[in-house]
Each structure stands twice: as C-alpha cells, then as structure tokens.
Amino acid sequence: MRIDPTGRTLPEVSHHRVPLNNTELHYVAAGDRGSAVLLVHGFPETWWTFHKVIPLLAKEHRVFAMDLRGFGDSGNEPGPYDSAASAEDLHLLIQHLGAGPVHLTAQDIAGSAAFRLAALHPDDVASFTAIEMGLPGLGLEALADVTHGGAWHIGVLAAPGIPEMLLSGRERSFLGGFAFPALCATPGAITDTDINEFVRTYSRLDGWRGAAGLYRSMLREGGEIKTLADTKPLTMPVLAVGGGGGSFTADTMARASASPVQTIQLTGVGHYVAMEAPRDLAGALLTFMDRVDPA
Numbered sequence: 001m002r003i004d005p006t007g008r009t010l011p012e013v014s015h016h017r018v019p020l021n022n023t024e025l026h027y028v029a030a031g032d033r034g035s036a037v038l039l040v041h042g043f044p045e046t047w048w049t050f051h052k053v054i055p056l057l058a059k060e061h062r063v064f065a066m067d068l069r070g071f072g073d074s075g076n077e078p079g080p081y082d083s084a085a086s087a088e089d090l091h092l093l094i095q096h097l098g099a100g101p102v103h104l105t106a107q108d109i110a111g112s113a114a115f116r117l118a119a120l121h122p123d124d125v126a127s128f129t130a131i132e133m134g135l136p137g138l139g140l141e142a143l144a145d146v147t148h149g150g151a152w153h154i155g156v157l158a159a160p161g162i163p164e165m166l167l168s169g170r171e172r173s174f175l176g177g178f179a180f181p182a183l184c185a186t187p188g189a190i191t192d193t194d195i196n197e198f199v200r201t202y203s204r205l206d207g208w209r210g211a212a213g214l215y216r217s218m219l220r221e222g223g224e225i226k227t228l229a230d231t232k233p234l235t236m237p238v239l240a241v242g243g244g245g246g247s248f249t250a251d252t253m254a255r256a257s258a259s260p261v262q263t264i265q266l267t268g269v270g271h272y273v274a275m276e277a278p279r280d281l282a283g284a285l286l287t288f289m290d291r292v293d294p295a
Contacts, residue, residue, distance in 0.1 A: 006073050008048055008197040012055045013065075020092045021085065023075035027066035027093065031058030035126065035293050036099035037285070039065040040090070042108020042132070043157075043211050044179045045272075046072030048197050049107075052278035053285075060286060064097060066090075068110065070210020072201045081213020083112035083221060090117045091124060100124045101236075103289050107131035107273070109214045111140070112225055115256060119232040127292045129239040129285060132271050133249050135256060136218045137226030144219060153179070158215040163208035171202045185244055185270030186277070194275065233258040239288045241281065244270040262288065 003026075005015045013028040028047055037057055039050045047065040057063045067074040069089055070081050079085070090113060094100045104125045106114035111133040118125040134140035144154040157163050167174050176195040184190055201207060234257040240250040242265045250263040264284050269277045 007200050021089050023069045026073035027064055029064050030054050031062045034061040036062045036102045038102040038104050040106035040110045042110050044175055046201055050274050053274050053282050056282035068210055076206045076209045082217035086113035087116035091121050094124045101126035103127045105129040111135050118234050119228050125236050127237045130249050130253050131241045131273050132243050132245050134252050135225050137222035138252050138255050157212050158219055163212050171199045183271035189276040229256040237292050243273045
C-alpha cells in the first residue's frame with residue numbers, strides 16, 4: 001500500500017507499507033528500470049541512512065530501502081525481533097515486490113538477517129554487499145566485550161528493559177551526542193536534519209524494540225550462524241565494503257562465502273559509509289552490480 005511519508009523523504013521515492021510475517025514493514029521505492037537493489041540499514045539507523053545513495057542508484061536500478069521490524073516506521077508490536085524473524089521478513093518482502101533476485105546490500109547489525117536470507121534463500125539474492133558488517137560466531141561478539149575495548153552500548157541495548165529505562169526520553173542525547181559522533185569520521189556528513197529524523201523514530205513508544213532484539217539475537221546466535229556459514233556458505237558474488245572497521249568486514253565475509261570476496265576499503269571514512277561517502281559507495285555498488293548482471 002502506498003502511503004504519505006511520516007518523516008523525511010526524497011522527491012525520488014514513494015513510501016509503502018505492507019503487512020508481512022505478523023508485522024507491518026515500511027519501505028521506499030525509487031527507479032523504474034534495471035535490476036533490483038534492496039538496501040538494509042544497521043544501527044542506529046533507518047532507511048534514511050541511504051537517502052544520499054538512493055538517487056544515485058535509481059538512475060540505473062530499481063531501488064528499495066526498508067525499515068527492519070521495530071525500526072523506523074515499521075511495526076514494533078510485541079513479537080520476535082531476532083535475526084531469524086527479520087530474515088523471513090526480507091524473504092517475504094522480496095516475494096511481495098516481485099523483485100528477486102535482488103542485489104542485497106546490508107550493513108552493521110543487519111548482517112545476521114541478511115546472511116540468513118542469502119544462505120537459506122539463495123534464489124532471492126543476485127549479489128551480496130556487506131558494509132561495515134560482522135557476524136556472530138565469526139567474531140562479532142568481541143565488540144560487546146568492554147574489557148577488551150568493546151562497545152558499552154551493546155550490553156545496554158541487549159539487556160531486557162534497560163534501553164527503555166535509560167534511553168527513552170534521551171534519544172537525542174544518545175544518538176546526537178554519542179552514537180553518530182563516536183563512529184563518524186567525516187565532519188558535517190551527518191547533519192542535524194539527519195539526527196532529527198533518526199530521533200523521530202527511536203522516540204516513538206517502544207522505539208528501541210528492533211535494536212534491542214537484534215543485539216540480544218547477536219549475543220546468543222553465534223553457534224547457529226557459524227554452522228550456517230560452514231554448511232551453507234554464500235554462493236552468489238560478494239562485495240565487502242569497509243570504512244572505520246578496517247578489514248573486519250572483508251575478513252568476516254571471506255569466512256562466510258564459498259568463493260573469493262571482492263573488497264573495497266574506503267580511507268578517511270568512519271562506520272556510517274552510506275552517509276559519509278555516498279558517491280564512493282554508489283560508484284562501488286554500480287560497478288559491482290554491472291559485473292554481476294550480465295552473468
């Protein structure tokens with residue numbers, strides 16, 4: 001169902017909402033030709049993280065960018081918020097769009113959901129691009145170990161009831177004062193307008209439900225994801241894009257893919273690649289997809 005936008009938008013996109021898998025997913029669509037691209041955000045983001053990239057890709061491709069369950073303007077009613085549920089959402093959304101196989105492009109904490117989709121439903125995915133992404137079971141859990149330099153906010157988000165207690169009403173302070181500045185290396189790339197849009201969605205009732213669910217999932221599913229990587233490694237072309245995380249994404253995807261992984265390392269860029277280096281990212285994606293599509 002096509003809807004009017006609730007928050008920030010672009011002239012190039014249309015907004016849609018579809019009931020799937022016992023929730024309601026919000027997505028935007030742009031472009032009317034070429035193969036399909038599905039963009040999946042990480043934390044602390046929504047579809048808006050790709051707003052600079054979408055117009056660049058839509059010149060040559062049909063582009064879809066969605067809000068994961070519990071994020072943005074997608075549903076956040078009580079229910080499962082682990083990566084398995086989100087992977088099934090992605091599978092059903094691709095079916096609903098009639099767009100498969102898509103060039104799946106995902107980042108950060110969306111990694112497990114995107115990997116599950118590509119491993120379990122390879123016919124849905126023409127190519128897999130991982131941006132600043134790790135996987136549980138392949139080293140991602142180390143980011144939660146504060147005794148060895150890990151990030152404190154992962155434990156806060158994963159602890160039941162704690163995000164609502166500590167972050168509700170403090171969304172602007174957390175996002176604008178910590179989460180984005182701490183991991184962004186490009187001054188001015190993330191504006192007050194961007195922060196306002198992210199704050200809008202995380203400030204809604206139960207606005208942390210999606211993030212909390214994926215971080216809890218990350219801390220308990222390592223064995224399952226490792227087994228999946230060992231038994232059903234990715235068979236489609238894979239591109240790993242690194243920013244502030246260095247070679248972590250490339251190293252992770254090399255262990256999750258059955259064939260060599262193409263890698264791009266963007267220098268001088270932090271974690272938020274789509275907002276910090278949109279033209280570089282779009283250029284890399286277009287080149288990669290052009291190589292895949294003729295085959």
